[in-house]
Amino acid sequence: MEGPGRDFSQFPPHSADTIGVLPPSFVHRRPPFSPDSPVAMHAAECGHARALPMPQLTLSRKIFLALAALLLVLLISFAGLSIIALQRGLGSYVAEIEIRRMDWLAQLVLKNYVAHGDWKNLRDNDDAWQRLQMGRFASLLDSTAANGDERRLPPWYEYRTMRPEPPPDGAPTGAPAGAPNGDPPPMPPSPQLDLLPRRMLGAPPPWVFPDPRGMHDSIYQRLAVLDASGARVVGADIDMANAARMPIRHNKSVIGYLALAPLQGLESEADRAFIARQSGVIVLTGLCGLGFALVLSWLLARRWFRPIDELTQAAQDVAQGRLSTRVAVQGSDELALLGKTFNDMAQRLDTVEASRRAWLADAAHELRTPLAAMRAEIEALQDGVRTFDERTALRLHRQVIRLGQRVDDLRSSMREPQSDLLTTTVFPLSLLKEALDHTRDRFAKRGIVVDRHAVDHVTASAQPVIDGNAHRLHQVFMNLLENTLAYTDEGGKLRLDVIVEGAWTGNCLTLLFDDSAPGVPDEELPRLFDRLFRGETSRSREHGGSGLGLSICRATIEAHGGTIEASASPLGGLRVTITLPLATSS
């Protein structure tokens, strides 16, 4: 970490630090995302004592690890909470089950309520409560005669009756009267089943009905009666919030509840086994889910970040010069946008590179032609086919001059047209007149009549003014005149027209250059201002010209904010129309 305000200049640019942090791909050609760590290898190969044995933490791995950590936290909390909820909930659930079995007691409580009309009798009356708990047998104790209707016996009764007791009087008395389920299959009479109910008609001995509430974890220590508002009437002082309640209804309205508090803690072996089993299932399910989710997240991370791998590979390809490289763009997310931008960039680079190559090939060809002529000439001298004389020297000199001109043309066409455009106030017609004066002798020599009447006329009245570069504009006019000189048959004509449009019609200066035959075929007109284009198939090449002149004209005129167009001239040759915006001050 660099501290704020650290002076970087005090570190030499090629210190060990700087080299060490170079991306490995700049130094070694390695396949991207290879499993071995290029950083570590690079450090090792460069002899740096860098402890970097960690595997490379790619973005997809980071995302995967983050997802994995998240899933793990989720799983642990889910499983833990599930198990805790199971332990807690099991007590309540058991209490619910237990209280469903206490309906006989609810019936008794209801009966008691109906008999007295309210809870007053029962309120805090432990004795009465105790008697109710004894259920039917309490009433048996009180009443003189057993009621004929069969009721279900309390569980502890059934439990107790299983105790073998020697019958005191051993006299069998026919069919059993108090079978637990009302309608038992006929059984051979057993002394216990026979005798017990009979005994109950009398006073039961204390060992038959020990106080059930005295038993360990007895249900009665957790049992209470509540009134309709939920307030305790009688019974154990229990936590009402967790208690399972069974409503006691009379005439369809709830008059109170039988409430049972859950057991504190899980005591029994079966409970613990159940919890353990359920916990095992939860953990196993969670682990399976985790494994599945990890595989899925790994695949997802790979899938999400595959475009990045592809982009890296493609960028390396482009860096190595394979400009036709493109990446496949899928979807419409940020990575797709990045891929599209990358493709656009590669496309542009490709185009620029292709046009550069084409330009270089054209330039080489342009230079080759005078060189070929010179080579042929010199070899002819060497082989004795020709003898050296004044004319040979003249021809060779002409070729050398031509070569020099083309080099100059190439150099000026390579310059960015706008980079050196110093703008000042310029009088374009004066520049045009200057160019015409400059070439007057050569036009006369070729017998071409120059009609410059319009130029002289406009210059005499009011000079149009533009903002621009005088030198470059002069070059444009010279190039156009040279073009006419080179591509107009002897005895032809060049006519110049000037149109000045004021502020109300467009505020521009239009110059027309019309020359006579030969003309340019219509299909070649749009290409006329392309670099190195030359009307090869239609115009004679005798007068040289590299094909750069008109492209320089277009670049310069466009840099001035104007336009240049080629069309067929009414004089039979070429018409070049230049439009330049006038300076706003004029």
Place this chain on the structure above:
Amino acid sequence: MTRIVIVEDEIDIASVVQDYLRHAGYETTHFTDGQSALDSIVATPPDLTLLDIMLPRLDGIEVLRRAREHTAHPIIMLTARIEEVDRLLGLELGADDYVCKPFSPRELVARVRAVLRRTAPGNAPGQGSSQSRAAPCSTAACCH
């Protein structure tokens, strides 16, 4: 006397080639544009034609195509670019050989001699032509 037609718009090059061929004992005629060369070739086919591709009025490939409709005499193409060679080979128009610019006039004369020897009256006309069309790989070396 063997008559050779030169179709080349670079006058300096054409005149040197003409000098060389005259020196080697051939009679030469020079044209600077495709159309007039084609007219002459069709009217009186020469023994051999040296044909540039980049020509005013009618380009060399078109001259070759039209000339082949009338005459089977040997034609050597002069090309300035590799792309032109590709185009030439791709069209299979029946040029007997091609030479890349900037060529050595000595080499050009040697090639002219070779093509003429193959198509000399003693040989079957078709045979020499097909042989030479298969040969041009040696000339590719001159294209830089």
